[in-house]
Amino acid sequence: MLLNLENHSSVMREVISHCLWVRQYEFNAEEVVARYARKGWEVGGLLEDFISRYSNMRFIFPGAYFGAEPELTTDVAVAVGVYPGWVAEAQKRAGVKLWPIGEAFETCDAVLLGEDGFIYFYGDAGLQRVGSGFPEAMLALVTDRWDKTFF
Structure with missing residues (x-):
């Protein structure tokens, strides 16, 4: 599904302008919430708001290194499959x-x-705080202006 840019903030429109490829696939917010709940995640206002706006998105953007094309996805199947012990x-x-x-x-x-x-990003190397708010964090990421300090 092509993105309807009118549904996004000016910050998210700027994010999209920096990306090589962006898509938001169809989803049913109620089904996504139910999927999180079935996996044992407590679903509240902040997560529900994120789900309603940004679920099932895929961003490919130019990397900081020549030829790199990093990707970020908010695919629901991937998200609910994250090992709960890592999150803890x-x-x-x-x-x-x-x-x-x-x-x-x-x-x-x-x-x-x-x-x-x-x-936040969390992987083998540790935890990193990217930015406050999803659009702002994505802008910091795609413009390579985020604090890469691990903690």
């Missing part, structure tokens, strides 16, 4: 409740939404 460990490090919302890079880092509104 990431929560300890971040000090906030986290929900899996997708996957990024060839390394399959978990993309996590924090109750503080921040987007």
Whole structure:
């Protein structure tokens, strides 16, 4: 499904302009919420808002290295498949409740939404805070202006 840019903020439209390819696949928000609940995730306002706006998106963007084309997806099947133990460990490090919302890079880092509104990456190398709010975090990512410090 092609994106209807009118449904997105100016920040998300800027994100899209930096990407090589972006798609949002059809989804039913109620079914997505039910899928999270079946996997044992507590679904509340912040996660529900994310689901209604950004579920099932796929972004491919120019990488910081020549020829690299990193990818980030908010595919529901990928998100609910994140190992709960990883999320629990990431929560300890971040000090906030986290929900899996997708996957990024060839390394399959978990993309996590924090109750503080921040987007985090968690993978073998550790936890990184990307940005506050999904559009803002995506803009920082696709423009390579995010703090890559691990904690």
